[in-house]
Amino acid sequence: MVPFAIGSETAGSMTYPGARCGVTALRPTFGTVGRTGVMSISESLDKLGPFCRSAADCTIVLDAIQGKDPDDLSSRDFPFADPFSVDITKLTVGYLEDAEMEVVQVLAEKGIKMVPFKLNYTVDSVQGILNFTMDVDMLAHFDEWQRSGKDDVYEAQDQWPVELRRSRIITAVDYMQAQRARGKLIREVKESFIVDAFIGNVTDWEKVCLGNLVGLPVIVVPAGFKNISNPPPSGSRRRTTITTGIYAPPKHDHIALALAIAYQSVTDHHKQRPPIDNLGPNDIIPDPPTVTIPPRILHL
16 A cells, blocks of 8 residues: 555564565665664664565665664665666576575576575574564563552553563573574675575575574565465355575675566565455455435434
């Protein structure tokens, strides 16, 4: 309903809704977009980026909002190269086992060298590192709120209040060990990132945690629709979105964008709309039936 929207992500809050709704969304490199005025959960994880109808639109919006924010010390003036000027035929792009193969095939037909790929790292619990980091950072923001007892009136007591109370018993030693493991993860991912970009499932929780901890940019690319699971006996034309993620090394957002632009230049998945009620994605929505309202006499 809008040309674009701005989203924020700490651990999946852009990638999941982007994939669920079948729109193109870019979670940029950490520090690319300043966060002044945005409620923060974790200052070392939070990122802002665009939800758009296409990768080309994501490029335009990111170009407008990226850059150093004097009130956000984590933001940087990263050079943002033009995705439209990238010679994609000179790129080597990896694809993971869970990549959407139609995307891989289309990019290969565009002259891109596509190779099987796997990120190698030895850190045991990526999710554990993210949980320690996010929860402690979040408690630092909501410390006064919790200490003043305002969390007692929070409706869903089994959710954020419990999460924050649990965070308070994390020791400084455990938090520091988690940050050491995070540093090791960042180094190992950098060393094993031997391709210009890679394609993989964008909602896989391990990759969501890893991407946010390392600060990897990823673009959510719509790749069509599939039948819903467990349809009613009478059948249904409703569909679920198919998406994939194009990941690039930090500060190489333009590479992910260039590949997404190339894919969308020869496909129309991003132009399709999800079904409404029992309509298919390309059906015309019928006009509502005309209702005749009988005249009424007003009695004073």
